[in-house]
Amino acid sequence: MRFLPEPSPSSHHPTRTGLLLVNLGTPDAPTASAVRRYLAEFLSDPRVVEIPRLVWLPILYGLVLTLRPRDAAARYASVWTSEGSPLLAWSRRQAEGLSRELSDRGLGVEVALAMRYGNPSLEAGIAALRENGCERILVLPLYPQYAASTTAAVSDAVGACLARLRNVPEIRYVRDFHADPGYIEAMAVRILDFWRDKGRGRKLVLSFHGLPKRSIALGDPYHQQCLETGRLLAERLSLYAEQVEVTFQSRFGAAEWLQPYTEPRLKELAKSGVSDVDVFCPGFVADCIETLEEIAVQGKEAFLLAGGRQLRYIDALNDSAAWMKALANLAERHMQGWITRPVARQPADAAHAAVLLQRKNDTTPATDQ
Incomplete structure (x- = not known):
């Protein structure tokens, strides 16, 4: 193996602490x-x-x-x-x-x-x-x-x-921060600010990235942590169980993934008479193709075609x-x-x-x- 070259040593500065995001x-x-x-x-x-x-x-x-x-x-x-x-x-x-x-x-x-x-x-x-x-x-x-x-x-x-x-x-x-109080509070502030400015839908959908169910069966804690995040956020927002639900998006391949799947569930909500839905994605701390295109465009289109009146995507935490x-x-x-x-x-x-x-x-x- 060939090792990478080392930075030139310096006697002028003490060693420093770095953070890789x-x-x-x-x-x-x-x-x-x-x-x-x-x-x-x-x-x-x-x-x-x-x-x-x-x-x-x-x-x-x-x-x-x-x-x-x-x-x-x-x-x-x-x-x-x-x-x-x-x-x-x-x-x-x-x-x-x-x-x-x-x-x-x-x-x-x-x-x-x-x-x-x-x-x-x-x-x-x-x-x-x-x-x-x-x-x-x-x-x-x-x-x-x-x-x-x-x-x-x-x-x-x-x-x-x-x-x-x-x-x-x-x-x-940092292994995870799914229950970190500051993370939960930052999401609550984002959602409450949105509701204060634009009103509140009848249902809040918390859409997480999906994962094959086989991964959970093999011991991955992801599903349980998603549910815990959803529970803590709902509690902070003082929502009843019928006002919020957790779904999973971005399925890939033919295997069964974590359910309920986000887009089919949005269609079900529209067909059942839930006319206004707000969607937030707790697992994405920065907006990306999965939030801006998959939810705000494709998810919205699916919801409206199924009879819904309004789907509003709430921005990710970004640099709030x-x-x-x-x-x-x-x-x-x-x-x-x-x-x-x-x-x-x-x-x-x-x-x-x-x-x-x-x-x-x-x-x-x-x-x-």
Whole structure:
């Protein structure tokens, strides 16, 4: 194994504490070729698709990556912004907001953003922190509910990156925050502000990303954590059981996933006479294709065609003040005992670190492929 080059040692600065903020990922552009590259990396991860490689990879490269990218690219294009994908834009703002919040508290923590799949890569994020002298790194995946296909996949990738380092930094992980009081409060504030400004629908649907039921049977705590998040949020909003319900979206493949499925349930509600529905997605802390296109466009269309009068999507937490405070509280708790001296340096975007990686080692790719 060839180890990655180490940053030049410095005698002028004490060792620093870093925070690696991680989200799922996004294509680099809303094009079929970019989506194909992204999906190839994402769907080839054995944490994501738990089918034997000899069975799955021929399906992935022979069918899925041939048929799906063009349709997915059109969906991405419908929500793409001048800053790129919504997920990347909001994640960058979250990293910047978190850095400001920690700095305002007198904590000198270097913040870098990374994506598990696509760019900026995890390797680039860790490189950015190490270049800034960080020998202690808190890895904070932006997945409130733990799942092997998300949180554990981040741990796998971080471990693979550390295995290529000579001088390995101290690492801590945030496993989940599904019941964190600040997270629950930030969601409640988001929903209550929406209701105050625009009125309230007859039903609040809390739509989480789905997961194959087989994963739950094998011991994944995701389903129970989703239900717990839904219960705590409903309690904070003082809602009765008939006023709120939990559903699951983004099903992929033929296997049975967690139910009820969001879109079919929205149709059922419309047909049963529930004319006005509000939808919030607690598992997505940043707006992305799953919220802006799958719910706010496709879900709304399905609800209206089934006889509903109005479906309103409530924005994700994004960079709201309550969420930035909650995220900083979460990070600060997990960094207890670490020295966090104030520094003047701005938060590092992992995309810049890719340039440093390439410059130091021309034979080492700067991004995950």
